[in-house]
Amino acid sequence: MRLPHRPLGQGQPWRHRPGLIAVPIGLIVAIMAVDLVTGADIHLGPLLVVAPAITAAIGGPRLTAVIGALAVGAEVALSAIFGRLTTADQQAQIGAILAVSLFLVAFRIVFERHEQTLDQTRLVADVAQKVLLRPLPSRIGPLRIASLYIAAEAEARIGGDLYAAVRARQGTRIMIGDVRGKGLAAVGDAALLLGAFRAAAHRRPPLPRLVAHLHNTVYWDVAEPTAGPDADECFVTAAVLEIPDRGEQIQLINCGHPSPLLVRDGEVTPLAVREPSLPLGLGGDLTEDDYACEPFAYRDGDLILIFTDGVIEARDAKGVFYPLAERLAAYKDSGPQELIDHVHADLLAHTGGTLNDDVALVAIQRCP
Known part of the structure; x- marks a missing residue:
């Protein structure tokens, strides 16, 4: 008997409550706005890593990758606006956000695979119980x-x-x-x-x-x-x-x-x-x-x-x-x-x- 396969991300909370997507996107916008207002002396860009971290808790790997890319793009944009894109410190911050985002995407992929296996096990158990x-x-x-x-x-x-x-x-x-x-x-x-x-x-x-x-x-x-x-x-x-x-x-x-x-x-x-x-x-x-x-x-x-x-x-x-x-x-x-x-x-x-x-x-x- 072939059991149904669940696509990656199908069981995530954001699919049932789409408004949750606004949380990481809103954080990216808010951090950029505050960073622009406070000027070049205060660096808030590293806080952008919070957005993909939150997304990993409510969404699948694809959504986490999209929010991670937005966070990296926002950090690049802030660096260009303040003219420090070529500095080693700024490049290290961009690399850190990129690395964390990639790690979170990999984590979500592994977690999704585990959930798929668990779902298949539950389905087999349900069928077995109905027979037993x-x-x-x-x-x-x-x-x-x-x-x-x-x-x-x-x-x-x-x-x-x-x-x-x-x-x-x-x-x-x-x-x-x-x-x-x-x-x-x-x-x-x-x-x-x-x-x-x-x-x-x-x-x-x-x-x-x-x-x-x-x-x-x-x-x-x-x-x-x-x-x-x-x-x-x-x-x-x-x-x-x-x-x-x-x-x-x-x-x-x-x-x-x-x-x-x-x-x-x-x-x-x-x-x-x-x-x-x-x-x-x-x-x-x-x-x-x-x-x-x-x-x-x-x-x-x-x-x-x-x-x-x-x-x-x-x-x-x-x-x-x-x-x-x-x-x-x-x-x-x-x-x-x-x-x-x-x-x-x-x-x-x-x-x-x-x-x-x-x-x-x-x-x-x-x-x-």
Whole structure:
């Protein structure tokens, strides 16, 4: 696949705010005017180097070269007006402005090349994330769904948090998980688990058998001799829900993951299982007998929020954790997308816009 190429200077601030070009040009004009007014005894020409220096911060190499040429031309013009063009001191000043301008142009060229490489990397990561963490549809059967993924690092696109929904016969299966590893190993485990879930969930095996399959997929991948030195640190906390199209009950298996929250008539209830299972990948080779579903009431209009611990472990400036259940109790709207938007905005306000961990959220509502 050929990725688009960005021309030099395309992402510079002056292209979005052309008025910025007036700043270095205005400086050149102002320095020349003041130098002419103060006379030959005061030499302000060397200050002209400020113009290309500022341009390098707001423009690309071409614009920096143009402003540098204007600065050199202005210094030559001032030298000619005051009759000192042939003096060694004046020629040294002209050479210095020229040298600095050339250095700034070279710097901008190198910086632009680096930005192009970074842009290509970001684009590849965006494509990879869309393949790995497919956006959930807004409607699956009788369910309305909204989801959100936020990377902790501003430049990150892929992390260890994951979610997926699969339409099975007469129901929907939804999984959320958090890989407890780091780097490419975490991304690889997330991709492996998502692939296993999507391949098996639609065949409608009993939920314990499905979760045992997911566990063994992670476990045996970690046990491979080629898994790498960091593989022993990798495991996955996960919650897997089965929501039938009919009836007023859902089934849940929780493998060491934060309990989903049920929002009903302004009340928030954790869907806490009595016997949580080990995280996926821990505990050896397991069978469906090692897992048990737990039922929970789920009526028309109820909202379920599943999330990773990056939400409830987010802290404010005083170190206070984000009180998710408390905030949900004060939530008055009624749709999953509105709920996700509300939690997103409230979470960023709580943390001051900075997150220390990836965050994944999925809201599910059964429609009448």
